[in-house]
Amino acid sequence: MDTMRKAFWLAKLELDVSKKHYLLLLLIAGIYTFFFYLTMPPYLEENIFLLDAFLIIYVGSLAFSIKPKNFQYQKLDDGLYASPYFAMLNQLPIKRNVLVASRFILPYLSIFIGITIVLVGTYIFSTDLREAIEPLPMIALIITWLCISFSIGGIFPASDPGDQIKRFTFFWSYMIIIVFFVGMYLIFQVWLDTGFFKWTIQMANDFTILSIIVSILIACLVTWYWFNHAKKQIQKNDYLQ
Amino acid sequence: MNLPIRLSKSSREPIYHQIENQIKALIASGQLATGDPLPSIRLLAKELEISSITIRRAYQNLEYSGFIQTSQGKGTFVAEVDPAMKTSMASQAVEDAISKAISIARQHECSDEDIVRMVKTLLQKEENQ
């Protein structure tokens, strides 16, 4: 409990200097709501892949948009990419658990705000979506997407402690992203003949409780993995700057 | 407080020794009276640009031979020194200065007679002033 109290204290300090970035977050959320509102009718009809892709990109940008430049992952020296703010905190007597936990709070908060706004907003404005899903399964759908977003977005706080970048590191990172999107396309569009988002609607409708449980379970496991990955990186990296 | 201590760069005498002797001389000449505070070890080290270890050594020796006293938390002070000791130290200081003058004279290859003559001339000069 003390760990969480201290982690929240640190997150609060960070929030104080990144308030204006939350306006940006609201703006992006508004734009995406409008975009989903427009594309929802054709998507529900023809599984346009673009909406799925944009939803994932939106999740990624949520964790990013709220950070001032000095807090973002960047080149620190020849080999290391990390968050300068993290490098500073790492010099101080802050327990590693507290330090790492504090990095997750704000990105998860912004994901929570961003996903809730977009999904609730789209649900309110889009009659097609309202026809596709009842309010109760809709709650399960929101939880599912929060959990998916936490799992994907967790990579950002997890990479704050930094990585040793070698010649092909970025190349492989881009490859993984491309493979992810291709995989998503192959599984849902080709194999299941549906869309990722559409598939989650179906799950929320057919297995409301189960989809809640499974997605929370996955989010917890993945977050736990990211958390430990971050802790491991702290002990591994050389902070030369 | 600044002490008028001048360390000689050319002397072969160890620095802690120089400090000891100069503080003794200051006490003997009455420039430092009983109960006067001495600068802290760190401060004197900074003033003289030497390490605090050297100053500590000098202060320890002075305390051991009864010239200064350290009281915990208050600092270091000049102790009460026997007047006879002061007199003998004063003459010691003069002798030291003369010895130094002699060694310089030797470097310039002065004979004993030269040195005595110079001293006499200087004494005469001082009298005339």
Added chain:
Amino acid sequence: MTFPLTIRNIEKSIDEFHLNIQDLTFEEGTISAIVGTNGAGKSTFFKMLMNLVKQDNGEIEVFGHSVRGEDDAWKQQIAYQAQTMIGCDAFTGEQLRNLMAEVYPSWDESLFRRFSEKLNIPLNKKVQKLSPGVKTKLNLALNFGKNTPILMLDEPTAAMDIPSRNYFIQFLLELMERGDRTVLIASHQADDIKKLADYLVFINKGSVTRLLEKDSLVSSYRLFWLKEEPQVSRIPGEIKRTYKKVILSNHPEATMAYLSKNGLVIVDEQVPELEDIIQEILMEGEMINV
């Protein structure tokens, strides 16, 4: 007895750079200056002590606790000032004060206030808006406020004006009065070293000397002005000759013995300036065994 800092034979390789430190122990109440040329590894040395750079071999202990352990509580004993104030740009001085006061149990508000008021540090301005000199001052104020038993300062006086630097020296000496603090300072300012240091540690081409007491180091060198030029190119103890007749020796006894045996007259002699000795050690790679 546990020492504030103990190093046992640590090694680190980063690309072509290799740093090796034999046994080194820093005692309570002392100020040690870490001296080396740019890129010699001074900052890496500090960062290894802070477990920011991880050593390949060896052991570093802070008051008996290994810095590589799971528990980072030892960090509460050290205030570390890196050369650059990384990751602080978005914060104001007051916000950083709040952070330090939260994470250091030993935080001393009066030390922080006294230092920052005396040097007129604008605490409500964002760090990114401060000049390099003012940033350094703020960084020092924060590190003094931490009030820790160990202070590690990496070039703390670079970019600082003369009055502030003098105040910094005075302030640090005042902190030292209680005798329970240990300070490591890397500096290129001869003045800092002369006024503050008790011990010197040289880092040169990745190798590190043991702790050298400043005054013993200085007195182990001597400069001799001779009446005439010696016939041999190098006399015992000689490490440098200028104007043909001025000999810098790192073995004064050996040099004097040779001079008197060969009837060479010493016109004048003195201990060299600390700067000159540092120059010799760092430029000529003349490592010392005092």
